[in-house]
Amino acid sequence: MGIEVVFVTFNKGFENVSGFFDCEDNSIYVNQDEYPLRQTFTVAHELGHSVLHAEWARSAEYRMLMRDGDYTGNEPHEKEANAFAANLLVPRFMLDRYWNSMPLEGLSRLFAVSVPVIKNRLAFEYGI
Numbered sequence: 001m002g003i004e005v006v007f008v009t010f011n012k013g014f015e016n017v018s019g020f021f022d023c024e025d026n027s028i029y030v031n032q033d034e035y036p037l038r039q040t041f042t043v044a045h046e047l048g049h050s051v052l053h054a055e056w057a058r059s060a061e062y063r064m065l066m067r068d069g070d071y072t073g074n075e076p077h078e079k080e081a082n083a084f085a086a087n088l089l090v091p092r093f094m095l096d097r098y099w100n101s102m103p104l105e106g107l108s109r110l111f112a113v114s115v116p117v118i119k120n121r122l123a124f125e126y127g128i
């Protein structure tokens with residue numbers, strides 16, 4: 001998609017920002033101090049904004065993804081970007097194949113996402 005992913009250290013006061021999508025230079029900026037699984041989810045989340053919310057991402061309404069704002073955030077764009085990221089990283093057709101045959105930690109390693117992301121996907125897809 002031609003989007004550049006840039007790992008950076010955010011300025012003082014913004015250390016808790018996980019990342020953001022800058023539509024002006026078509027780049028996703030990721031907090032390089034967060035752990036890798038977190039960064040992967042951030043990139044997928046911001047990719048969701050670029051695919052689904054190009055216009056909104058240009059507006060003043062767009063706010064940076066905060067570390068604890070992404071799972072709990074009720075803002076519709078944020079929820080949609082989280083769903084996009086979760087489905088991109090943990091596709092239903094692959095989950096169907098493996099969810100019943102390994103523990104949460106195994107699924108976490110297989111899909112390279114955190115255990116909470118796996119738990120969310122299982123709850124959403126199978127109600128467990």
Ligand SMILES: [Zn+2]
Nearest residue numbers: 064065078081
């Ligand atoms: Zn977001």
